[in-house]
Amino acid sequence: MSRVIAVALAACMAACTRTESQPAMGDTGTALDKNSVTLKGSDTMVILGQRWAEDYMKKNRGVTIQVTGGGSGTGIAALINGTTDICESSRPMKDKEKEEVQAKRGAPAVETKVALDALAVYVNGKSSLTEISIPALRKVYLGETTNWKDVGGPNHAIVLYGRENNSGTYGYFKEHVLENKDFAPATQTLAGTSAVVNAVKGDVFGIGYGGIAYLEGIRALKVKKDDTSPAVTPTLDTAQSGEYPISRFLYFYTAGAPVGTAKKFIDWTVGAEGQKVIGDVGYYPLPKAGP
């Protein structure tokens, strides 16, 4: 009996060691299979990535492009661990993460801007509110303003909806709206932008944020950069010109400069054909002058 346990333990040890050496194995795996590329990361970009993959595969027979979501953090972790070829991210990579890519993959993280997204502030269709300023929005999400009447709504508590902390949307909002302070603990964290949209759809007193592509049954507020500036509706023009204050680039990251199929695919997405797809999904193409 004790021998059985000993064998099992040995098997476990072997399994443990294997987990640790996984990144290296991932590397060889992707290098061998040149016609398949994996994309992983941002939930905001998963629909876009899938449309790109479909169109690209239609035009290039024999190429397989696999797209999965999970959040920008998940994608970056996958790039660091070597389990994806391209990481989709809705926020720029942090320096610490770049260092980790360099350390674990032996090549620098290479960034490609692929699209533009305006982060919309959602309210329920029945809400009377039409605009909000960034400082007011910050106070709402920091938990300093807790009643709608303080931002021009009815006398009722504000219900905060947000994203879980592995999402690029969370990171972007935290950095650009909250000035890197912590979200109010009462912020409900939901998995995926569509969950936030659903929640706001069902909650007259709810507020949420997420990609502009998801506006269904809810309304996007006009946003003012500060209390005195004009309120701006998120549109292609206002996002590209930078007039709309919370718009962001969407990124592809690779470990080292992309090669082979991955390079061809990335070049195609930032080219005319790829950029045309973006509009269909609800995001905005890159400004013509180039990022």
Place this chain on the structure above:
Amino acid sequence: MTGSAMSDSALAKQGAGRGLAYQSRWLERGAEAIVKLVSLASVASVVLILIFVGKEALPILTSPEVHKELNPAQLFLPYPGAGAMWQPVSDVPKYNIIPLFVGTLKVTVVALVVAVPLSVASAIYVCEFAPRSLREYIKPVIELLAGIPSVVIGFFALIVLATWVQRIFGAEHRLNALVAGFGLAFAICPVIFSVSEDALRAVPSSYRTAAVALGSTPSQTLLRVILPAALPGIAASVVLGFGRAIGETMIVVLASGNAALLDASLGHSTRTVTATIAQELGEVVVGSTHYHVLFALGALLFLSTLVVNIAGERIVFGMRRRLGGGP
């Protein structure tokens, strides 16, 4: 000729008989070995999971690199100026796990308060009062509830239950501890029901006969004889239900709103340990402090269910002894 043929076939029969006995002995030994191996494998996998989780959680206590960011005591102590907060992605990451455990406890208690009376009462009804024809429908239907995937229950709680609860109780947050607890109750009802029902059924019918012979009414028989005799089994069912509720993930991820608030309100959104692990483990960089904290959460959750199960076992054992070796 015929005689010799007969003796031949008799011999053959004898030989076959001996062969069969020989064969069946080996078969039996083989089967025994396989069964033993299978049961050992399940024990081994529990041990291996424990080792794995423990190994990943241990750096919280031992690694100096983790200690630069987090002192183990900070898992339980409030952060100066911020209180008891779970904000692992922050300039100053805050890993206070108290709100998570309080959240888990809140939804679990709600689930038990709803599910225990319901399931035990229906077990009593099915076992003691229901006509046989009805019993044959009720029991399988309740047990069918166990077959509903928890993600489906969670989705139902998110879309339908949340709206009802909002309308009835008017809670501040649409997704809250109450909704998640009600959802969990669906998941644990069948567990509590079937174990309680088995316990009631295991009470020897001689007890019933004796009670009736002494002139007890059905309710007296139930309250004074059957229930006390079945109590250890019913207690075990509650412990099992608790274990199932505390470890349930999908329902609470969907229905609780996942805001790590430290308060006693059931109308507020709440975040459980399991939901935290499920939402955050996908993102973390392997080997980071956050990663090890999530494993520590898993280990603590495992320990707490272990303690509850052992305590439950002891209580049940004590009751059984007090009842003089009942069922």
